[in-house]
Amino acid sequence: MLSRFSNEVLSHGSKAVLPQNLSNFWLRKLQKLSDDFLDNNFAVDQCTETLDMGDPILTACVHEAIRTGKDSHLDFSAGQLAEKATIYALSVTMETIRRESDMKMTQPTVENLLSINRIVQFGKVNPKFGKFLEKACIAPEVQEKEIPAEGSWFQRLKKKLRSRMAALN
Numbered sequence: 093m094l095s096r097f098s099n100e101v102l103s104h105g106s107k108a109v110l111p112q113n114l115s116n117f118w119l120r121k122l123q124k125l126s127d128d129f130l131d132n133n134f135a136v137d138q139c140t141e142t143l144d145m146g147d148p149i150l151t152a153c154v155h156e157a158i159r160t161g162k163d164s165h166l167d168f169s170a171g172q173l174a175e176k177a178t179i180y181a182l183s184v185t186m187e188t189i190r191r192e193s194d195m196k197m198t199q200p201t202v203e204n205l206l207s208i209n210r211i212v213q214f215g216k217v218n219p220k221f222g223k224f225l226e227k228a229c230i231a232p233e234v235q236e237k238e239i240p241a242e243g244s245w246f247q248r249l250k251k252k253l254r255s256r257m258a259a260l261n
Contacts, residue, residue: 093121097149106160109153111187112199123188125150126181133178154180157205176206182225186214189221 101108101118108114114122125147154176158168168176183200190197197214204210215222 094148094152097121097152102152102156106156106202109156110200110202110205111184112190114187116191119184119187119191122150122153122184126184129177129181130185133174150177150181154206157202160202175208179206179208179211182211186211186221 097118101114111119111122128147129150151173154173157180158176183205186197187199189195190199195218197218198210200207200210211225215225
């Protein structure tokens, strides 16, 4: 499956991994991989943490987006890659929602595909998605106690989401 994905998507460059540019077939496949990744890393109402990086296809999309995006010159730790994989998985979910409903949203670009700000903004504009982020402990309530910056990738991601959500209020 990875070689087929490489031939049909990755070989076309970073714009091909933008969720809105995926064929229905590949969006469904990536949605399943994203669901598995999010389910393994975020338990609803439990705020548990694992370090599962997801399927190689999901990881390949993140690497392709990083390779040509604004952060292409940076080296990423495993935790930072897990954060980017989470954002990409949420981006795939947002595209699935867009295609299956009449919900309007700004589609990502190569430059902002892995931006947490885009996810936060969508959660603010679409309360149901915001509630999903809260229930999955991806973006818990802003009023929670502050998490130390030296925490795990999961804690850093939650801190980023909270600070951006607070800035939008």
